[in-house]
Amino acid sequence: MQIFFSDIKSVILSQLSSANKEIRIAVSWLTDRELFEIILLKLRSGIKVEIITRNDYLNNHANALDWNAFIEAGGKLRFCQLGKMLHYKFAVIDSKSAIATSYNWTCFAGINNRENIMVFNEPETIQSFLNEFEFLKTEFSLENNPERIELQDINAKLHGFYEMTISDDEKYQSVTCD
Secondary structure, three states: OEEEOOOHHHHHHHHHHOOOOEEEEEEOOEOOHHHHHHHHHHHHOOOEEEEEEEOOHHHHOOOOOOHHHHHHOOOEEEEEOOOOOOOOEEEEEOOOEEEEEOOOEOHHHHHHOOOOEEEEOOHHHHHHHHHHHHHHHHHOOEOOOOOOOOHHHOOHHHHHHHHHHHHHHHHOOOOOOO
């Protein structure tokens, strides 16, 4: 196991880039367009990718990542729902390595927070992450054409929080998916 307290995004990018067969991601928030672009590139090169994430306004507002493009490229997406929200941030690469981190896969996290990431190569540890991922798959349905969440559909008390968080996150995006 290796532990890093800086350059977290670089470690995630390196792990994603190293995939040759499959990537399984369980992450609370995924808004970083550079990470998403690597995921799309891997899908388009024939690598299987599965993502389980929250279906909340931060992940699924009108200008959020293009989940339909992910699905059209062959990705498998599952959104967790209210009452069964996950707070994980882990990925398994080719069933050979796993990363677990405090880092939300957002640009905002890399700028404002002290974070950590652990990289595991031990078969028993990787199998534990795979088992949890398989369990999560039984909890959440596969998405075919996810609908965007509208601001008016969420609690009005959260509007300011989401608007500020999305604005801050967009300020730090380094790559667009267009």
